[in-house]
Amino acid sequence: MKRVLVATGGGDCPGLNAVIRAIVYRASQEKDWEVLGSIQAFNGVLWEPPEIVVLDRKKVAGIHFRGGTIIETTNIGGPFAWPVKNDDGTWTTVDRSDEMIRKIKYMNIDAVINIGGDGSQRISKRLYDKGLNIIGVPKTIDNDLRSTDSTFGFQTAVQVATDAVDKLVTTAASHNRVFFLEVMGRDAGWIALNAAVAGGAEVCLIPEIPYDINKVFEALERRFHHDRGFAVVVVAEGARPIDGETVSEKSDIVGYENKILGGISRKIMKDLKKIGFKREMRETVLGHLQRGGVPIAYDRVLSAQFGVKAFEMVLNKEYGKMVSYQHPNFVGVPFEEAIKEPNLVTPDTALVKTARGLGICLGN
Numbered sequence: 252m253k254r255v256l257v258a259t260g261g262g263d264c265p266g267l268n269a270v271i272r273a274i275v276y277r278a279s280q281e282k283d284w285e286v287l288g289s290i291q292a293f294n295g296v297l298w299e300p301p302e303i304v305v306l307d308r309k310k311v312a313g314i315h316f317r318g319g320t321i322i323e324t325t326n327i328g329g330p331f332a333w334p335v336k337n338d339d340g341t342w343t344t345v346d347r348s349d350e351m352i353r354k355i356k357y358m359n360i361d362a363v364i365n366i367g368g369d370g371s372q373r374i375s376k377r378l379y380d381k382g383l384n385i386i387g388v389p390k391t392i393d394n395d396l397r398s399t400d401s402t403f404g405f406q407t408a409v410q411v412a413t414d415a416v417d418k419l420v421t422t423a424a425s426h427n428r429v430f431f432l433e434v435m436g437r438d439a440g441w442i443a444l445n446a447a448v449a450g451g452a453e454v455c456l457i458p459e460i461p462y463d464i465n466k467v468f469e470a471l472e473r474r475f476h477h478d479r480g481f482a483v484v485v486v487a488e489g490a491r492p493i494d495g496e497t498v499s500e501k502s503d504i505v506g507y508e509n510k511i512l513g514g515i516s517r518k519i520m521k522d523l524k525k526i527g528f529k530r531e532m533r534e535t536v537l538g539h540l541q542r543g544g545v546p547i548a549y550d551r552v553l554s555a556q557f558g559v560k561a562f563e564m565v566l567n568k569e570y571g572k573m574v575s576y577q578h579p580n581f582v583g584v585p586f587e588e589a590i591k592e593p594n595l596v597t598p599d600t601a602l603v604k605t606a607r608g609l610g611i612c613l614g615n
Contacts, residue, residue, distance in 0.1 A: 254285050254360045255565055257306065259320040260292035260329070260367035260374070264392040264404030265546030266554035267320040270366055272311040273558025279308050281566070287360065288322035292367070293330050293374075295322075296351050296358075303358070315551055318544045329374055352383050362565045366390050368402075369590055372573055376586035379571045386564050387573030387586060388557050392542060395439035397594035398584045399575040403554040408435065408541040409445045415537055416450025416483055423481035426531065429471055431516035433536040436487030440596045442541070443487040447611055448602065453482040454612045456519070458489035458497070459596040462614025464522045470612035471523070475530060486519065488512040490614075513538075556581055 257274055259267050271288070278284045289295035290302035304310075304322065314321055328334045330351045332344040355363065362384040365375045368391035375387045389396045394405040412434045419430040432452075434442050440457020447455035454470050456462045467484070474482040489512055491497045498518050499510035516534040523532070546554070553576065560574045560581040572583035596603060606613060 252285050253283050254287055254358070254362075255562065256287045256289055256296075256303070256355065256358075256360045256363045257322065258289040258292050258295070258363065258365050258367075259322055259324045259390070260365065260371040261324065261326045261390065262368075262392065262542060263319050263324050264390060264542050265318050265407040265544060266403035266550040267324070267366065267390065268311075268314040268317045269546060269551045269554035270388055270390075270403065270558040270561075271306065271321065272315045273555040274364060274562050275306050275308060275311045277559045277562040287358075291323045291325045292371075293351060294325060294328075296354055297330065297333065297347055301354070301358075315555070316545050318542075318546065326370070331374065331377060348378060348381060352378065352381060355383065362386065362570065364388060364561050364565065368393075369396060369593065372396075372586060372590050375573070376571075376590060379586060384565075384568070384570045386561050386570060386583075387589065388561050389573055389575070389589070392442070393436055393439045394441045395593045395595065396589065397592055398573070398589040400578050401553065401576055403550045403557060404542075404546065405441065406549045406553075407544070407546045408442050409449070410547050411541050411544070412442055412446035412485070412537060413449040415535065416446055416452055416485065419483050419535060420451070420481075423483055427475075427479055427481055428531045428533055429474075429482045429484065431484045431486055431520065431532065431534040433486050433488055433513070433516040433534065433538075435537070435541050437489045437512055438593060438595065440487040440490070441594075443485045443490075444596060444602055444606060447485040448606055448609065450483065450485070452485045452611060454484040454614070455486075455606060456484065456490040456515075456614045457487045457596055458491065460598075460613050460615055461491055461493040461495070463493055464519070464526065466612060466614055467519065468523055468526055468528055471528065471530065480530075484516075484519075486516050488515060490515050492522075493615075 286306040295302040330348040366388040498514040573589040
């Protein structure tokens with residue numbers, strides 16, 4: 252019996268369970284394959300005792316419309332940076348990648364499918380370079396991997412954000428207010444930009460286009476006449492002013508490398524007041540609401556296609572590659588190409604041109 256190990260790493264997003272289900276269902280058509288799941292990314296392999304579960308058709312039946320991941324996930328530590336507490340109470344990290352590869356081989360696992368974003372696929376690349384048979388599946392809610400046309404979960408996040416814009420429009424109009432909707436987007440503004448266009452927002456601020464607070468002021472003032480009017484501003488959490496920094500703080504969680512973002516909307520509101528904006532303002536931060544819940548049909552279909560393709564790449568021994576959606580095909584791209592550069596919004600992006608054509612202020 253051959254074995255493939257599935258792991259989900261990084262932040263959760265809608266569609267993870269649909270990918271897992273697709274891998275298991277496709278593998279079940281081969282008589283000599285068994286699918287295992289590592290709990291909390293590769294922690295399940297490294298823990299003592301290990302936490303590895305058998306994933307069969309009964310285990311994954313009906314999970315395709317559930318949010319999250321049944322094998323859990325983590326974005327802390329990893330095989331190359333395992334947190335260890337020193338005798339003096341301080342923490343450090345150690346490289347346990349060689350040990351993990353030995354344990355995987357000891358478990359008679361023939362291949363690994365690692366489902367995750369940029370950070371996870373960088374880990375995949377390093378493990379492959381060490382000799383592990385590994386395939387990557389792209390997962391990033393920000394849609395910021397350039398080597399694939401789309402990542403699962405992104406469209407669901409856009410739908411959640413758009414629904415929020417729709418709801419805020421009605422209350423903003425009722426109270427003659429400006430509402431700020433803060434959405435995910437550390438380095439890439441795709442969620443914010445799509446939601447702004449779909450929801451009809453007046454202003455959209457994203458990480459790739461630093462904003463001028465005076466331009467935002469002018470755009471919002473144009474929405475009011477004789478103290479009557481309203482506006483909705485969609486802000487990516489990674490947005491920043493010209494010559495300014497993102498609003499963030501260092502995490503105190505051992506092994507968590509990313510800064511914690513949040514609070515940019517409140518900063519913008521304060522800065523607007525400082526330069527004389529007198530309209531009533533409120534903020535709504537979607538946060539992890541964008542990650543949870545039921546994936547829309549598009550993401551379920553995309554996840555199923557990623558999962559089936561990933562296992563077929565295992566069958567064909569196409570290791571060292573990540574599954575990529577290049578419309579209308581699903582192909583494998585080498586890890587080095589997959590992680591080479593992020594997919595960021597650029598000034599000549601078609602959706603930026605559309606937003607400007609609709610009169611949406613992008614802060615510049």
